[in-house]
Every structure is written in C-alpha cells, then in structure tokens.
Amino acid sequence: MSKSKWFCLKKNSDNASIQSSISSSTSNKTLAVNELKIKAREKAVSKKLNDIKRLMEVDLCFVLDCTGTMGSHISAAKDCILQVSNYVKHINPNIKLRVGFCGYRDHDNGIDRLLVFDFTDQYEQFTQYMQNVTPIYNLDLAEDVLGGLNAAVTQMNWQNSTRVLLHICDYPPHGRRFSYLKDNHPNGDPYGLTAEDVLGRMQSNNILYFFGKITNHTDKMLEIFHDIIGEFPVFDLVGGDPLVLINKFIQATSSSITYAVSLTSTIVSSSNEINSMQRKKIIMNPNVPDWNTLSLQKGIVMWYHIPKTLDELKNPKYFDKSNLISKNFSYKVASQPFSSGVEKYAYFALDAKSDPTKDMVIKEYLHIGKRNNPLEKYLEAVEIFTVAYFLSTQFNSIAEQKNIPKVNFLNVKFLRYNTFCFTKYYTIEPKLQNSEYKRFNANTGVITELRPILEAFVHFTYEYTKGYLVVCDLQGIELNDDFLLTDPAIHCIDPLRFGGTNFGENGIKQLFLANHKCNDICKKLELSHVNNE
CATH class of the missing domain: 3.20.200.10 (MHCK/EF2 kinase)
Structure with a gap:
C-alpha cells in the first residue's frame, strides 16, 4: 500500500472516529438534558399531587334562612347530610368532608337571630343539631342575609383547603337595593354590612359561594352578587314533595362539593388564582354572530x-x-x-x-x-x-x-x-x-x-x-x-x-x-x- 493511500485511509478513519465521538457526545448530552427535564417534571408533579391531596379536604357550610317559610328546607338539610357523605365516600373516596351550619333569621329575633354550628366530621352530631333548628316567622319579608353570610365567614373555623358555602334562602337582604318587598330596614343592614364587604371577606378567606334558589324574590340579589364576585353555580331547590326536595338537596350539595374540588384541584395553584376565577369579569357573548x-x-x-x-x-x-x-x-x-x-x-x-x-x-x-x-x-x-x-x-x-x-x-x-x-x-x-x-x-x-x-x-x-x-x-x-x-x-x-x-x-x-x-x-x-x- 502506498504511503499516500495509507494516509488517506487513516484520515477517513480518524474523521469517522471524530464523527462517531461527536454523535456519541451529542447523544449523551441529549440524554442528560432529558434526565434533567424528567427530574424537574417529576418534582413539579409531586408537588401538584400533594396539592391535590390537600385540596380533597373540604369544609362545607350550609348557610340557611331559618324564618317561617323555610321549614321543609331545614328538614331537607338535616336529612340529606348522611346520604351526601355516603355518596361522596362511594363515588369520590379521596374527598374528606367536614360539615357545618350557619342559620339566620332577622333583626327582630334577638339572640335567635344567628345560629352557628361549627365544622365536624361527625355527621350524626350535625343531624342532631339540625333537629333543634325551627323556623320563626317575622313581620317583614326581607331577612338578615348579610348577617348570616358574615357570621359563616367570620365565626366558623374554616381549616380545610377547599371551602364551600352553600347558601339557601327564599327572600333577599334588607335594602331597596335588593327588592321593593316589605322591609323594616329599607336603607339596608342596620349594622352597616354591605354585600361588597361580606362577599369580599368571603373571597379573601378563599371560600367558594354556591346558591340554592327557591323563589324569584332573590333574582336581584343574585344579579348584585354576580356583579361583585363573578359567576357561581345556582341550584333549583324549589319545595314541594319532601322526598323530591331531599333529593334536590343531595344533588346540590354533592355537586357543590365535587365542583369546588374539581375547580380548585384543576387549577392547583394559589388561592388567589382560585378566587380570581369567580371574580374575573371576562366579556362574553353567548350569541352566534351574524x-x-x-x-x-x-x-x-x-x-x-x-x-x-x-x-x-x-x-x-x-x-x-x-x-x-x-x-x-x-x-x-x-x-x-x-x-x-x-x-x-x-x-x-x-x-x-x-x-x-x-x-x-x-x-x-x-x-x-x-x-x-x-x-x-x-x-x-x-x-x-x-x-x-x-x-x-x-x-x-x-x-x-x-x-x-x-x-x-x-x-x-x-x-x-x-x-x-x-x-x-x-x-x-x-x-x-x-x-x-x-x-x-x-x-x-x-x-x-x-x-x-x-x-x-x-x-x-x-x-x-x-x-x-x-x-x-x-x-x-x-x-x-x-x-x-x-x-x-x-x-x-x-x-x-x-x-x-x-x-x-x-x-x-x-x-x-x-x-x-x-x-x-x-x-x-x-x-x-x-x-x-
């Protein structure tokens, strides 16, 4: 073999070796980068899974108008909770639930105006407490809605990460802002509470609001609440047959829990972002354009x-x-x-x-x-x-x-x-x-x-x-x-x-x-x- 041919073969061999080395080095770098990506992703996922587990722990508070027309709904709240807990346990066993109650009447009722039963995971205790809650009639139609909501936010011991407030009533708060029904306090809450203050406090405490609708008398209230906190679910809780009403309560309560957990755990982020989902004012147009x-x-x-x-x-x-x-x-x-x-x-x-x-x-x-x-x-x-x-x-x-x-x-x-x-x-x-x-x-x-x-x-x-x-x-x-x-x-x-x-x-x-x-x-x-x- 001539010396020039030998040098040519040697050069080609060296080039091939260099190319192989470069290819191997590139491959190793790619593997190393992927390993870093996988570790970073697994770390992020681990945090998310821990967040999700935490957000499966739910505080559910019933806020209920306890005036004269609400007897059947008080009974339904009492009768539904054991069935709700069994439903949640069977369908979503990862959800852990505490339940509480805040009832309100009106300013003429003195010490009976507000009722507070703090959160518990002993559902029989909740049922026993509700057996002693009775409706009381008043002289006007507007009720202490803001006082009841405020008590639920400030007097209940909210601890769990997902916080659900299910508000059920048939008449609006005091004040001509909400209705022109018979109202002994037409200028609004006598203690100076406003919807903005109460709902703002609710959101700052990371509490999600749900409403059970019974009459059209609350339509203006819902409109005002929507303007303040954005969209929220509204359930049909019109009375009638007691068994039908209990089933409606079970459906509304179960849906509130799963909706809240789904929302908070899907976002898997800070509570401020969770609140912004309800507060966000995106201009929507539900109509198909021309x-x-x-x-x-x-x-x-x-x-x-x-x-x-x-x-x-x-x-x-x-x-x-x-x-x-x-x-x-x-x-x-x-x-x-x-x-x-x-x-x-x-x-x-x-x-x-x-x-x-x-x-x-x-x-x-x-x-x-x-x-x-x-x-x-x-x-x-x-x-x-x-x-x-x-x-x-x-x-x-x-x-x-x-x-x-x-x-x-x-x-x-x-x-x-x-x-x-x-x-x-x-x-x-x-x-x-x-x-x-x-x-x-x-x-x-x-x-x-x-x-x-x-x-x-x-x-x-x-x-x-x-x-x-x-x-x-x-x-x-x-x-x-x-x-x-x-x-x-x-x-x-x-x-x-x-x-x-x-x-x-x-x-x-x-x-x-x-x-x-x-x-x-x-x-x-x-x-x-x-x-x-």
Whole structure:
C-alpha cells in the first residue's frame, strides 16, 4: 500500500472516529438534558399531587334562612347530610368532608337571630343539631342575609383547603337595593354590612359561594352578587314533595362539593388564582354572530394521522412536527368568546369554504406563559386528541359487540393564523350539538357526574395500553346511545408527554388506581379488576 493511500485511509478513519465521538457526545448530552427535564417534571408533579391531596379536604357550610317559610328546607338539610357523605365516600373516596351550619333569621329575633354550628366530621352530631333548628316567622319579608353570610365567614373555623358555602334562602337582604318587598330596614343592614364587604371577606378567606334558589324574590340579589364576585353555580331547590326536595338537596350539595374540588384541584395553584376565577369579569357573548358582518380569514390547519398500532401511539417520534398534515383553511370567527374554562376561551367559528358551511369552535389558551412555547402547547392538545381518538375506536369496536354505548371524541385540529406582525395559534373543532355540556370527571381523579361507561372507558385505556397511560378529564355531551367528548387529559408514565395536565406514573396510581371502582361495564368488557381495597 502506498504511503499516500495509507494516509488517506487513516484520515477517513480518524474523521469517522471524530464523527462517531461527536454523535456519541451529542447523544449523551441529549440524554442528560432529558434526565434533567424528567427530574424537574417529576418534582413539579409531586408537588401538584400533594396539592391535590390537600385540596380533597373540604369544609362545607350550609348557610340557611331559618324564618317561617323555610321549614321543609331545614328538614331537607338535616336529612340529606348522611346520604351526601355516603355518596361522596362511594363515588369520590379521596374527598374528606367536614360539615357545618350557619342559620339566620332577622333583626327582630334577638339572640335567635344567628345560629352557628361549627365544622365536624361527625355527621350524626350535625343531624342532631339540625333537629333543634325551627323556623320563626317575622313581620317583614326581607331577612338578615348579610348577617348570616358574615357570621359563616367570620365565626366558623374554616381549616380545610377547599371551602364551600352553600347558601339557601327564599327572600333577599334588607335594602331597596335588593327588592321593593316589605322591609323594616329599607336603607339596608342596620349594622352597616354591605354585600361588597361580606362577599369580599368571603373571597379573601378563599371560600367558594354556591346558591340554592327557591323563589324569584332573590333574582336581584343574585344579579348584585354576580356583579361583585363573578359567576357561581345556582341550584333549583324549589319545595314541594319532601322526598323530591331531599333529593334536590343531595344533588346540590354533592355537586357543590365535587365542583369546588374539581375547580380548585384543576387549577392547583394559589388561592388567589382560585378566587380570581369567580371574580374575573371576562366579556362574553353567548350569541352566534351574524356571519355576514365578519370578514373572511385564512390560515392553515394541521393534524396527525391516527395511529394504527399501540407501538405507534407509544412512540413520541410519531408525533413529531415533521409528521403533521396541513391544508389551507378559510374561516370566520366571533370577536368575543362565548365561554371560558379554567384553561381556554371558546369562540364561535365558521368553516366558510365547506358546502354547506360548518359550525365550528375555536379555542385559545388563556395563559401560555412567557417561558412556554405556544406552538408546543397547541400541538400537545392535538396529540392528546389523536391518542384519545385512537383508544376510543378500539373501545367502540368492543362496545358495539356488547351493546355498550360508544365513546367518541370531537376531531380537533391545530390552526395557525399569520399576519405581517405576528403568528397566532388555536385549536379548532366541530361545534357540539345543542345539548347540556357536562364535565364527567377531572384529571385530578374527581368524578363530577358518575357515568359507569366513562369510568370503564378510563379503565380500558389503562389496560389496553398495558399501564402506559389513562385518558381522563372527560367532558362533553351525553346522547341517547353515545358520548361526544372534547378536551381530555392524559396521565402517562412518560412525564415529558401530554403537557402540564399529565401527572405521570404516580398520577395514574393515586388519581386512577386508588379510586376506581370496577362496575358492570368493566365486567362486560372483561377488564382486569382494579384492587384498591
């Protein structure tokens, strides 16, 4: 071999060795970076799971008008609490509940004006106390509502992280501000209490307000309260048949508890942010716009192919940006959102080029944060949909054979809109039918509306993926023979996938396996029994 040829081979060998060394070094750096990311993510998830556990501890206070017309409601409050505690224990065993009571009458009642029974987890004691609460008639119609609410906020020993105040009354506070009913104190509370002071104190104590409505006499009060603290749930507690009323109380109380826990644990953040959810004054427009008045916009929609196998689903590289499919998209969108959740605004939209035109919904994240890549956030949402959709098709193929209603997900795509100055990102999906939108369960493990089929679907996703993930946070509409869902979340043993709502392997253990109770649908699907006893 000539010396020049030997040098050439030696040089090529050295270059290959250098390239191999560089490649190995790059690979090692990537692994090291991923390990750091995983450790940071696991630390953040551990904190969130501890926060969620803390937020499952609930203080529930009934604030009840105890004047002459409220006898049946006092009895219903007494009779419902044992059933509520049993319901919570069975459906959401991770929730720990203390219950208390604050009753109010009016200023003419002296020492009987206010009744306070502090929080306890001994529900029989609550029932015994309520047996001695009797309605008292007064000379006017307005009542000491503000005094009762103020006593509940300031005299009760609120300790738990999730704080629920369920207010039930049939007449408003004193003052012409609230009504023109017969009122011995038309200038307002004789002690100077105002709704702003009382409700502000309530929010500063991180107490969430719920209302049980009996008559239309409280409509103006509710309007004023909404202006002060924002939106809050209102339950129908109109009287009538005592058994029907008790069932309404059970439903309202259980819903208040699960709603509050779902809200606070979903946010998993500071109590100030929790309060801001009720206080926030976002300008909403619930009406579909006149599309003729809105200009046509052009963007690009992107989506992933649905995986064909479990291996493709488990492979993060399958969801690389380079695998996105895209096409041009012409649309119109409302200028104001019609709805807002914890994470997103929702806008009415129109697929303008389809024939006929299609009603759509465009969603935009409320808070992306300076450190987060908005593109990645929206791509995660589309990836979550794609995985959930694939698993629903596998579930439905078995469900159809066993006459089980199907679980379907809306087709979610990623929308990019470019201008000369900036790029905006959204998700876009078909508009749901005009049916009641419900949240059935949360990614925190809370079941808000028990549907055995959906709990079995969550179980199915765990078993089908061999423990790799669970699909949860199921919300949408319930039809006659199926469910149509949107915005799911995924807990996965890979903590770097599926965004901030993925609570990892420990999330699967603590929020699904520890709480799931196998039902008849699980048995029909022949799913392995989850043993959490």
